[in-house]
Amino acid sequence: MTTDVPVLDDEIGVGDYQYGFHDPTDKYVFKSRRGLDRDIVHQISEMKNEPMWMREFRLEALDLFYSKPMPTWGGDMSELDFQNMFYFVKASQGQEKSWDDVPDDIRKTYDRLGIPEAEKKYLAGVKAQYESEVVYGSLQEDLAKQGVIFTDTDSAVRDYPDLVREYFGTVIPSADNKFAALNSAVWSGGSFIYVPKGVKIEFPLQAYFRINTQNMGQFERTLIIVDEGASVHYVEGCTAPTYSSDSLHSAVVEILVKRGGRCRYTTIQNWSNNVYNLVTKRAKAYGDSLMEWVDGNLGSKLTMKYPAIYLMEPGARGETLSIAFAGKGQHQDAGAKMVHCAPYTSSRVISKSISKDGGRAGYRGLVKATHDAHHCKSNVVCDALILDSHSRSDTYPYIEVNHDNLTIEHEASVSKIAEEQLLYLMSRGMSETEASAMIVTGFIEPLVKELPMEYAVEMNRLIELQMEGSVG
Amino acid sequence: MSSLLKITDLHVSVDEKPILKGVSLEIRQGEIHALMGPNGSGKSTLAYTLVGHPKYEVTSGTIEIDGVPLNDLDPCERARLGMFLAFQYPVTIPGVKVADFLRHAVTNIRNPARKEGESLIPMRDFRKELKDRMEELGMDVEFARRYLNEGFSGGEKKRMEILQLAMLQPKFAILDETDSGLDSDAVRVVSEGLRKLAGPQMGVLIITHHERLLEYNVPQFTHVILAGRIVETGDASLAHELHNHGYAAVRQRHPAEAAEEQEHQKVTSKAAVVAN
Ligand SMILES: Nc1ncnc2c1ncn2[C@@H]1O[C@H](COP(=O)(O)OP(=O)(O)O)[C@@H](O)[C@H]1O
Numbered sequence A: 001m002t003t004d005v006p007v008l009d010d011e012i013g014v015g016d017y018q019y020g021f022h023d024p025t026d027k028y029v030f031k032s033r034r035g036l037d038r039d040i041v042h043q044i045s046e047m048k049n050e051p052m053w054m055r056e057f058r059l060e061a062l063d064l065f066y067s068k069p070m071p072t073w074g075g076d077m078s079e080l081d082f083q084n085m086f087y088f089v090k091a092s093q094g095q096e097k098s099w100d101d102v103p104d105d106i107r108k109t110y111d112r113l114g115i116p117e118a119e120k121k122y123l124a125g126v127k128a129q130y131e132s133e134v135v136y137g138s139l140q141e142d143l144a145k146q147g148v149i150f151t152d153t154d155s156a157v158r159d160y161p162d163l164v165r166e167y168f169g170t171v172i173p174s175a176d177n178k179f180a181a182l183n184s185a186v187w188s189g190g191s192f193i194y195v196p197k198g199v200k201i202e203f204p205l206q207a208y209f210r211i212n213t214q215n216m217g218q219f220e221r222t223l224i225i226v227d228e229g230a231s232v233h234y235v236e237g238c239t240a241p242t243y244s245s246d247s248l249h250s251a252v253v254e255i256l257v258k259r260g261g262r263c264r265y266t267t268i269q270n271w272s273n274n275v276y277n278l279v280t281k282r283a284k285a286y287g288d289s290l291m292e293w294v295d296g297n298l299g300s301k302l303t304m305k306y307p308a309i310y311l312m313e314p315g316a317r318g319e320t321l322s323i324a325f326a327g328k329g330q331h332q333d334a335g336a337k338m339v340h341c342a343p344y345t346s347s348r349v350i351s352k353s354i355s356k357d358g359g360r361a362g363y364r365g366l367v368k369a370t371h372d373a374h375h376c377k378s379n380v381v382c383d384a385l386i387l388d389s390h391s392r393s394d395t396y397p398y399i400e401v402n403h404d405n406l407t408i409e410h411e412a413s414v415s416k417i418a419e420e421q422l423l424y425l426m427s428r429g430m431s432e433t434e435a436s437a438m439i440v441t442g443f444i445e446p447l448v449k450e451l452p453m454e455y456a457v458e459m460n461r462l463i464e465l466q467m468e469g470s471v472g
Numbered sequence B: 001m002s003s004l005l006k007i008t009d010l011h012v013s014v015d016e017k018p019i020l021k022g023v024s025l026e027i028r029q030g031e032i033h034a035l036m037g038p039n040g041s042g043k044s045t046l047a048y049t050l051v052g053h054p055k056y057e058v059t060s061g062t063i064e065i066d067g068v069p070l071n072d073l074d075p076c077e078r079a080r081l082g083m084f085l086a087f088q089y090p091v092t093i094p095g096v097k098v099a100d101f102l103r104h105a106v107t108n109i110r111n112p113a114r115k116e117g118e119s120l121i122p123m124r125d126f127r128k129e130l131k132d133r134m135e136e137l138g139m140d141v142e143f144a145r146r147y148l149n150e151g152f153s154g155g156e157k158k159r160m161e162i163l164q165l166a167m168l169q170p171k172f173a174i175l176d177e178t179d180s181g182l183d184s185d186a187v188r189v190v191s192e193g194l195r196k197l198a199g200p201q202m203g204v205l206i207i208t209h210h211e212r213l214l215e216y217n218v219p220q221f222t223h224v225i226l227a228g229r230i231v232e233t234g235d236a237s238l239a240h241e242l243h244n245h246g247y248a249a250v251r252q253r254h255p256a257e258a259a260e261e262q263e264h265q266k267v268t269s270k271a272a273v274v275a276n
């Protein structure tokens, strides 16, 4: 092995997780001390040379973070130690426009993750966030010419202050929940996207989030504004090294889809099994628009994430497709929230969860309608597949509706891989692993077929990796 | 040299309950055998046991292909040695396309040493072959894109089994009531299909209550199973006789087994209804 290959953590069983390697950190530009207090928040704000309003926004959020209790539902966070984390780590000087200018170690990591390759083939733009900040960014020239903005949120605060100030924190206020408050206090990086009226972006924009440092907290902040009649597909991927102690990823994603616009936000989350992934994602969809969350959760130690869609005006539609895979030591508490704030709105949730090797996967969902939201439709389907007797699946569907002028359909099913199905496939020459993987792949196929080809292939590959060596 | 499937004094229990009580049978490649017997006599049990269903426990006796014992092999290994069962009740595998499933299956059966993740047979060749076989069986090629057995009618499921038989070309094929529950057109298609496929390279065991399948595929041997034992073996005329006159005469000739059958039915009348 040559020295320029990222270091593999030999002591810890990296297992099937192939992104568990990490890079050296000695050339980093800045690393805050461990822990969180007002000084750290000041320090982050100063490093970023922020306007006063943002600094005040942060400090206010910090107080909210302190004042809010930890959630008592969801997953076990008793081992999550806020004072043991690094809240701001800057690995390189700034954002580069060419991969050649990105520091070697970091560039090689993204090479290994296949990002530059994908960029050449089928992406309209890329942001690569490494630790706290974005280290590389690109956007196709013709899109820039049409007024599309795709930048990191730090730069957006500087370069598009009016747009940012108008929308930042309006979809998810800092007071929304403890982790939204935390993100608001210490946020760094994330994507800022503006798609002007009528501009339809054909190929996906992709962001890739990578944590490298042990006990790192990554708090990206994403804001997407899709103007009237415009459309965009944004994709994010995430990985981290396998360490013996925990890291925290706590993002806030705010989206506005204006009249007649379309936004699809696809996540393929594959954090290593030592990452707490506690993310708040919410979109507001206006008249006749369509907002879609496609949420694939394969990694992390604990994920609590319930992408929400507020249907603000008649004709707005919301869809969430969610896949959760919980293996050994993992708890995926995923779900969806649909809030019908206007009449003639519709929502659909399809959730598929798989648990194996003692993993726990669940669906937690809310469908809510305000008083005047009549003639709305909501359809929720959740299916769970449990691969062995020590794994677990939970379904918590909540419905808050004060009148009956609304159709809500809810179906839930839990199944085990039937012995008969395994026998059938094995009797046709499939090994037990192959047969199980085939059944699991088939189980999620209705969702995977919604993904663009490249991501569908990636999703199936990740599922196969999760399945390997797990049976027998 | 033709291969031999040899079953010797096979005893099989399900949930600790003995079902097969000493079955011996030899099937050579190129031969057609019929297995007949009343409901609950153990025909499906024999079929499942041969392919290695984990629920069917062999308490004694052996199954061999050319002297290689199969008892300890899993269903996948047996399939790769050339064993095939057309299931009486084929299961549905949601989300798995017929073509993807068959491409995996065909690859594994043709390269029995293949490990997971190793490459599959070339798409183009496979597509062509699949299309040809489907046309021969009068199947709509669209079926290749459907999910395996999902929403299939009874006849479509059975045809799918025959398609798999055609693609996998096993050394030994067991057909468990492949002709049951089909209209006469579908029975004809399945019977003709099997006739085209069965040849000197295939040993066939046909489990059936009907005549049609056997008219197209005339057995050299007919075995009668009663209460978990093969009580008689004859030629095609025995199948004909059983079809016309039922099992009364057989029961009379084998009073001990007939008594056992009655006893078993009393104990498991509920289970027997479910199983049949
Ligand atoms: N999966 C099973 N679970 C419980 N009992 C079974 C099962 N399979 C077979 N049996 C028992 O074995 C007997 C023989 O069943 P089977 O082999 O299906 O008969 P056949 O196919 O000849 O109608 C049945 O009466 C039933 O009691």
Ligand SMILES: [Mg+2]
Pocket (backbone or CB within 6 Å): B043, B044, B045, B088, B176, B177, B275, B276
């Ligand atoms: Mg039967």
